[in-house]
Amino acid sequence: xxxxxxxxxxxxxxxxxxxxxxMGIQRRRVRMYFIYLSCLSLGSSVLFYLFxxxxxxxxxxxxxxxxxxxxx
Numbered sequence: 136x137x138x139x140x141x142x143x144x145x146x147x148x149x150x151x152x153x154x155x156x157x158m159g160i161q162r163r164r165v166r167m168y169f170i171y172l173s174c175l176s177l178g179s180s181v182l183f184y185l186f187x188x189x190x191x192x193x194x195x196x197x198x199x200x201x202x203x204x205x206x207x
Contacts, residue, residue, distance in 0.1 A: 150187040 155162040172180045
């Protein structure tokens with residue numbers, strides 16, 4: 136069950152988990168604040184979430200590419 140939960144958290148909530156880890160607070164709180172902010176801002180924070188998810192994904196691909204260049 137923990138494997139499934141970790142997979143869902145990494146894929147669906149990667150941005151919130153990353154933000155929580157960087158700020159040193161619980162992931163659950165970041166997700167709750169994001170949901171509340173989405174309701175209060177009429178969904179405009181969803182654009183931020185999508186941009187952040189895209190940026191985190193690009194950073195991961197850049198790191199992976201550097202690893203491939205280093206390893207023969």
